[in-house]
Amino acid sequence: MSRKLFGTDGVRGTANSWPMTAEMALRLGAGAGRFFRKGGTNGHRVVIGKDTRLSGYMLENALTAGLTSTGMNVLLLGPVPTPAVGFLTRSMRADLGIMVSASHNPHHDNGIKLFGPDGFKLSDAAEAEIEAIVAAEIKLAKPANIGRVKRIEGGLGRYVEYAKTTFPRGRTLSGLKVVVDCAHGAAYRAAPEVLWELGAEVIALGVAPDGTNINAQCGSTYPQACAQRVLAEGADLGIALDGDADRVILIDERGQVADGDQIMALFARRWAEEERLADGTLVTTVMSNLGLEQFLHGHGLRLERTNVGDRYVVERMREGGWNLGGEQSGHIVMTDYTTTGDGLIAALQFLVAMIDTGQPASTLARSFEPVPQVLRNLRYTPGDDPLERPGAERMIAAASARLEGRGRLLIRRSGTEPLVRIMAECEDEGLMIEVVEGIADGLEGLAAE
Template identity: 75%
Template structure:
C-alpha cells in the first residue's frame, strides 16, 4: 500500500500546512482511535506527549478531539521526551502512544509519531492501515461511548525515576561537572533533574523554551553552544540532546564531539567485554562510518546495517534478538532500557563508563579513526524528481565507478524533509570532495 502521509518517522511537516494541520491531526486521531478500538469496550486509552513547539497545543487538542470521538480515553503527558512516551505507553497499559514532535527540525515544523501498546513505534503496515482509514469515512463512537481526556501531572517524574534506575550505582556522578544542552526541547526539565539527582553538578543549557526556539543554535544539531559551555565552565563532559531527546551528541572536556558511531563503538566494546552484547552484533544504518565496521571486526563483532531511520534499526534488533543499535546522528537504541532511541539514558551509559574506568571523557570519545566522510544536502521542490534526471544518473554512475574498491557512495531522499542527501566515504579526501560536489551540483541543477 502506497503511503503519502507517513514518512520514516511518523507524519511530519510545517505547522498549519498539509499535513500538519488541525484538521488532519483530528482525522489522524480519529483514524488511530478506530484502528486500535476494534470493539465496543470503552476502556481503551492513549497517552500523548509533546515537545515545546508552539504548534504542539493545536495538534494536541486536535488529536484529543479525534481520539475521543472514536471512544479512546486520552491521557495527556505534557512536554516529555519521545522515549518517555514509549516507556509510559507500556507502564500505563495504554493501547496507543503518540508523540507530537518534529525532533531535530526547526520550530515551525511539527510531527506525529505513533507507538503501539508494547512501546515500540508502529510498523509500516500498521501506519498504512491508519492512513487508509484517514482516507475513508471514519465511524464515530456512539454518544455514550465518547472518550474522556485527563492530564497526568507526574508523567515527567515517572520517567525521571525510571531513567535513574538505568545508571549502575546511584551517587557515582558526585564530583562531575556536566553540561546538558536540552535544545529548548522536551527534556528541558527531565534531563537536568536526572543528572542532579544522581549527584552531578549540572550546567543546563537550552532550558528556556518559548515555543519558537527549539533546536535554534543549540542541541545535538548545533553542538558549538554546548562545547562553549563545557570549556567556559571547566566541565568534565557535555550532553547535547535534540528537540525530543531521542538522540544525543557527547562532548569531552575540551569540547570535542563524539557522534553516534563513536558512542555505539564504546558501548558495544564494553557490553561485549561484560558478556551482555546479544548476538555479538551492533545494528546501525547505511550512514554509519566504515571505521565503525572495522572497529567491530577487530573485536570479533558484526555490524548489521539497515535503511536510515531508527525504526528500521529497532525492527532489525527485534528480528535478530540484538540489544544495541543506533544511528550516526545520535539515536542510541538500547532495548534493555528503552523501546526507542534515548539520548539521556545513552548519556548515562557514557557517564557510567567514565565513573567505572576513572578515565576522562577525552579518552573515551575517540574509539576509532573514522574514514573521511562527506555529507551534503540538496533541497528540492515538492513534486520534483531530480534523481531521475538523465544527467544526474550519469554523474552518479561515474562517481560509483571512481569509488569502486576505494570507498562507498550513498544517495537517498530524506524521509522527513524535501532533501536529497549525498554521502560518500573514501580515504582519498580529494576524490571524496570531487565526487560529492559533482553529484550535488548535478542534483541542484536538476532541482
C-alpha cells in the first residue's frame, strides 16, 4: 500500500495546514484507534506525549477525540521526551503510543509519531494500513464503548527513574560540571533532573519553553549556544538535545562539537572490547561519514547502512539482531536500553566512558578523522520538486561521474520537510564543493524555468 500521509518519521507538517490540522489529527486518532482495536486484551489503551509547541494542545485534544470515538482509553502524559513514550507504551501495557512533536523542526511545524505495544515505531506496512483506514469511512464505537481519558501525572518521573538505571550502580557524576541544552523542548525537566540526581553540577539551558521558542537558536541544531556556555563555565561536557530529546550532539571541554558518528564510533569500540557489541556490527544510514566506516574496519568491526531515518535503522537492527545503531544527526539507538533514539541516555553512556577511562571529552569524542563532507539543502514548494524537472537526472549523472572513484555523492528528498538534500564526500574538498554547488545551482535553475 502506498503512503501519502506518513513520511520517514510519522506525519509532519506546518501546524494548521494539511496534514497538521485538528481535523486530520482527529481522523488519524480514529484511524489508529480502529486499527489497534482489531486485537489486544488490555482494555485498548493508548498513551500520548508531546513536546512544548503551542500547537501541541490542539493536536493532543483532536487525537484524543478521535481515539476515544473508536473506543480507545487515552492516558495523557503531557510534555515528555519521545523515548519516554516508547518506554511508557511498553511499561503501561498500552496498545499504542503517540508522540506529538516535530523533533528538531521550528515551532510552527508539528508531527505525530506512532509506537506499537512493544515500544517500537510502527512499520511502513502498519502506517499504510492506518492511512487506508483514515481515507475511508471510519467505524465509530457504540455510545457505551466510547473511551475514557486520564491524565498521568507520574509518567515523566517513571522515565527519569528508568534513565538513571542505565547508569552503572556505584558510580556518580560527582566532580563533573555538565552543561545541558534542552532546546526549550520536551526534556526541559527530565534531563537536568537526571544529571543532578546522579551527582553532576548542572548548568541548564533551554529550559523555559513558551510554545514558540523550541529549537530556536539552541539545542542540537544550534550547538554553538551550548559550546559557548561550556567554555564560559569551564565545564567538562556539553549536551545539546533536540526538541523531543531523541537526538544529542556533544560538546567537549574545548568547545568542539561531536556528532552522532563520533559518539557511535566510541560506543562501538568500547562495546566490542567489552564483548557487548552484537556480531561486531554498527547500523547507521547512508549519511554517516566514510571516516566512521574506515574506523570500524580498522577495528575489525562491520558497518551496516540503511536509508535515512532512525526507524529504518531500528528495523535493520531488529532484523539482524544488532544492538547499536544511529544517525550522524545524533539519534543513538541502544536496544539494550531503549526502543528508539534517546539523547539523554546516550549522553549518560558517554559520561560513563569519561568516568571509566579518566579521559576528557575531547579525547573520547574524536575517535576518527572525518572524510571531508558537505551537505547542501534546497527548499522547494510542495508539488514543484526540482528532482522531477526535465534534465535533472542527466545533470546529476554528469556531476556524479566527476566524483567516481574519488568520493561519494548522495542526493535525496527529506522525509520530514520539502527539501532536497545534496551530500558529497571527497578528500579533494575543492572538487567536492564544486560538484555540490554545481548540482544545487543547476537544480535551482531547472526549477526556475
